[in-house]
Amino acid sequence: MATLSPDSERPAGAERLELAGDLTIDRATDLEQLLAGATGDRLDLDLSRVGGIDTVGAWLIHRTLRDRPGSRILGASAEVARLVEQVAAADRPCPVRPAQPPIWLQELDKAGRATIGAVISLGEGLGFVGTTLVATLRALLSPRGIRWHAVSRQIEETGINALGIIGLMSFLIGIVIAQQGAVQLEQFGAKIFTINLIGRATFRELGILLTAIMVAGRSASAFAAQIGTMKINEEIDAMRTLGLDPIAVLVVPRVLALTIIMPLLGFYASVLAIIGGGLLTWTYLDIPPASFVQRLRDVVPMSDFWIGMAKAPFFGAVIALTGCFQGMRVAGNAQSVGEHTTIAVVQSIFLVIVLDAFFAVFFTAIGFV
Known part of the structure; x- marks a missing residue:
């Protein structure tokens, strides 16, 4: 069973937390409470005893590093470090509503789409007329x-x-x-x-x-x-x-x-x-x-x-x-x-x-x- 254990040592003004076990979604609540309860301005997260981690655990670790500048992770395995880096790379601001182009550009886009649609429809229509004539002659x-x-x-x-x-x-x-x-x-x-x-x-x-x-x-x-x-x-x-x-x-x-x-x-x-x-x-x-x-x-x-x-x-x-x-x-x-x-x-x-x-x-x- 995964365990989460704090370490009271605070070298150089940082609070040190030693995490052990699997940092997965089923332990997300415990991990979030532990990280939120830390009182230091910055944290040293010792992940040397972490066995497995998923994107939920990696997100909580990354959020702690992001929200507490100067925090760092120690002793993380290559797999854990890589997943935390990937989650950090994906953490980018995303606008709720995409930026709208100017109104004249929108109308120009509509006109262009309508023109292209009309040309395509005309070509398909002429082809349909030809197909119908051929079918009539064949009949x-x-x-x-x-x-x-x-x-x-x-x-x-x-x-x-x-x-x-x-x-x-x-x-x-x-x-x-x-x-x-x-x-x-x-x-x-x-x-x-x-x-x-x-x-x-x-x-x-x-x-x-x-x-x-x-x-x-x-x-x-x-x-x-x-x-x-x-x-x-x-x-x-x-x-x-x-x-x-x-x-x-x-x-x-x-x-x-x-x-x-x-x-x-x-x-x-x-x-x-x-x-x-x-x-x-x-x-x-x-x-x-x-x-x-x-x-x-x-x-x-x-x-x-x-x-x-x-x-x-x-x-x-x-x-x-x-x-x-x-x-x-x-x-x-x-x-x-x-x-x-x-x-x-x-x-x-x-x-x-x-x-x-x-x-x-x-x-x-x-x-x-």
Whole structure:
């Protein structure tokens, strides 16, 4: 059993303590009380009879030497001395909270990280688009072909089940466009041009754009959440184990479904917006439906209709690819599903607006104004 014995000799004004036995954690309380009870300003600690020591004993010895300047250890074995030195070397002040860099440097760091993340995401996204195109071509050339049953199921979920909310939104948007246009144009005695505003804005831009935004919020989030949950549950890994391509099984049907259904949804939304605008002009401007329809035919060129319909498949493909891409990037836990679902909605809406701006400039440049 370890013993701790003091020595009453005090050469040169120092109190001498002779320690014996093992200075380990189970004797820490006794050792601490003995060292604390020493009355000398400095201590000579005789460790010649110490058998074993651990980091707790070494820490108590070091703390005594640190807190009582001039204290020293005598007769320590090489092992004991080495452990005390190692504990002393590790005794350095550590700030509780790391020093913060200047605020401008923090913001610059955030901007740099965001830029690097955007570049990486862009590269991975382009790679994902290429992989999806290859999987689509492979499916077309395969004897089994496209999984049309899965495509039809996605058309039902993303298109048919969305008719109610898209129709209501478009109808109300048509009313809002007509009302705001009528209020402004009536001041100049040009209320008849409200029909021009409704027709051209709806068929060329707002009908398909607002539909794409609604579908992005509804379907891109669903795609990301569905695929992300499957990835967390290791269902995608199970597909690969069975020899199935997750891109061909999960991504291609969703991309084809939205590419097919978006022109139909855009046309449906445009018609509902026209009906809403027509009802407003009938009740507010006293323009009968027959006159509204005739004026609409005269002022809205077919090019506006075809421009809107031409943009729709691209919007649908971008929305589906973004949702599936973010779903495939999910990793870790359920929090990652929520994060990537949010990113999918934001990115798909952003890309739709960017793509719409590109088409607006493009069609104007080639003469479709």
